[in-house]
Amino acid sequence: MDAIPTERDIFFLGSRLKNKAIKQKPMQYYLYPGVLVLTIYSPPHTHNMRHHLSLTILLSYLFINAASGQSGYHDQVRGTPFIAKHLHRTSASTHFASKSTATGSRLTKEVNTNFDGISLVPTDSTVYVYSGSRGGDLDHTMKFDTALQFAYDGGNYDNGYRAIQVFDASNNITYTKVYAWDPSGNAWVNSDSVYYSYDANNNLLKTTVTEWDNNNSNWANLNRDSSVYNAGNEEISHTWQDWDGNTGTWVNNEEDIYTHLYNQTATTLIKVWNATQWDSLVFFHNVFDASHNIMITEEQDKDMATQLWVNQRKDSFTYDASNNKLTDLQYNWYNDSSRWIKSRLTSSSNFTGHSPQTEIIQDWDDLTQLYSNVTKTNNSYNSFEQLTAFTNESWINNNWVSTFGNYGGRYYYEDYDLHVTTLSAVNGDISIYPVPADQELNVHITWDETQLATMNITDMRGSLVRTLELPIGSDVRQTISVGDIPAGNYLIRVDGTKGHLTQKLTIRR
Numbered sequence: 001m002d003a004i005p006t007e008r009d010i011f012f013l014g015s016r017l018k019n020k021a022i023k024q025k026p027m028q029y030y031l032y033p034g035v036l037v038l039t040i041y042s043p044p045h046t047h048n049m050r051h052h053l054s055l056t057i058l059l060s061y062l063f064i065n066a067a068s069g070q071s072g073y074h075d076q077v078r079g080t081p082f083i084a085k086h087l088h089r090t091s092a093s094t095h096f097a098s099k100s101t102a103t104g105s106r107l108t109k110e111v112n113t114n115f116d117g118i119s120l121v122p123t124d125s126t127v128y129v130y131s132g133s134r135g136g137d138l139d140h141t142m143k144f145d146t147a148l149q150f151a152y153d154g155g156n157y158d159n160g161y162r163a164i165q166v167f168d169a170s171n172n173i174t175y176t177k178v179y180a181w182d183p184s185g186n187a188w189v190n191s192d193s194v195y196y197s198y199d200a201n202n203n204l205l206k207t208t209v210t211e212w213d214n215n216n217s218n219w220a221n222l223n224r225d226s227s228v229y230n231a232g233n234e235e236i237s238h239t240w241q242d243w244d245g246n247t248g249t250w251v252n253n254e255e256d257i258y259t260h261l262y263n264q265t266a267t268t269l270i271k272v273w274n275a276t277q278w279d280s281l282v283f284f285h286n287v288f289d290a291s292h293n294i295m296i297t298e299e300q301d302k303d304m305a306t307q308l309w310v311n312q313r314k315d316s317f318t319y320d321a322s323n324n325k326l327t328d329l330q331y332n333w334y335n336d337s338s339r340w341i342k343s344r345l346t347s348s349s350n351f352t353g354h355s356p357q358t359e360i361i362q363d364w365d366d367l368t369q370l371y372s373n374v375t376k377t378n379n380s381y382n383s384f385e386q387l388t389a390f391t392n393e394s395w396i397n398n399n400w401v402s403t404f405g406n407y408g409g410r411y412y413y414e415d416y417d418l419h420v421t422t423l424s425a426v427n428g429d430i431s432i433y434p435v436p437a438d439q440e441l442n443v444h445i446t447w448d449e450t451q452l453a454t455m456n457i458t459d460m461r462g463s464l465v466r467t468l469e470l471p472i473g474s475d476v477r478q479t480i481s482v483g484d485i486p487a488g489n490y491l492i493r494v495d496g497t498k499g500h501l502t503q504k505l506t507i508r509r
Helices: none
Strands: 010-013 016-019 062-065 084-087 103-115 120-129 146-152 157-167 173-182 187-198 204-213 218-229 235-244 249-261 264-273 278-288 294-303 308-319 325-334 339-352 355-365 370-381 387-396 399-401 407-417 428-433 440-459 464-481 488-496 500-507
Touching: 120 157, 120 500, 146 500, 157 187, 157 500, 187 218, 218 249, 249 278, 339 370, 428 488, 428 500, 440 500
Parallel strands: 016 062, 062 084
Antiparallel strands: 010 016, 103 120, 103 407, 120 146, 146 157, 157 173, 173 187, 187 204, 204 218, 218 235, 235 249, 249 264, 264 278, 278 294, 294 308, 308 325, 325 339, 339 355, 355 370, 370 387, 387 399, 387 407, 428 440, 440 464, 440 488, 488 500
């Protein structure tokens, strides 16, 4: 749904964060990823990065977003970590391929920053490792084998969360397991797991989330959601349920009903469970222009006392001749005067392909009948039209300046062959000691299957520092001299013939 969300439009449902088209509004509280609702921002690049919330402090669970922008209204906040970004129905295998070659581009690292009064400083970083022809980026399913998230504490990157994913023969994600770093035990411990099932057309049917129960040392159900599709593979309903540990049953929470037009969502009816029945709560309606662009989005909320639908919010969009979205004008409904009043204008310009380099948000003053600048986002892209960096500025004293609360992000990619045969990843583990290292580093690698592997050490910017060929085996131990490597934070990446492993390395003297 191409509309500016209110705070209630964003929610955690257990380990899944689902949000409707997060766009122009810089949120003062930051939901992605985190074990808590954090004070953060919404993303730039509003034309198609519709559901991406840029990572800041902690990764949390599965990020499911319907490609059509359907919305939910869960208000539960669960303290569970990691997000494996996953678009509900969008394939990541071909969208970002070059038109003239069989080469794709996939996201390998993201760094998020906040302005500390002097400059933009890191808050966190995430590294993604893939195999074969699987990929992913900010707009598509992240089909990584492993991911590592680090939190920046002002001088060091500390381990945060680690995720591994398992795939079926169609490269659908069937399982995601998340580990949290336990600093007291200096080890990765179970945190969360997500199971996925699909129909014969590779539509995602069900997602079930479990979390690790430390008290009982087992996996406990948390929540699940399921979808129904029509003959055209369009999602027509989506239902969420929470696990009731007291009764040992699944309890209904929310149901969304969709209609479609021009391969887009035309209407969304949101219902909530009221003990014995579904109560309609919110209704969204899209109006399209002759080019099938969304021209108007209207929201109505159900007045439970009168059982009447009441206007709530409206967005009006304009486009250029290339169907690039130029403006999004938001209105709020005022019952006292029974009229729509302008609220916020988002303007996009300087396009790279269909992606805006500049986005400006302005608020409307109904007394002066004037707009006032609020924030500006500057975006840059690579040749695949993938976001590589953005910065956010505020309007102060008639100038665009960086100030407290502003933020930014940097994104790094690698090219890959879309036609490489993808093998099922072999599970493994890597441990290093001492931590931190000084002159020598001991590495212990275990695999489920014997294989050859290469170990690379890179700095946090991705520059290669050391390469080492490892002996073939399923249990490999290696001692490496690191005395000539400057003190700092590094990444160890082990690329095997059947699997990949990553680990953070700190050298301190």
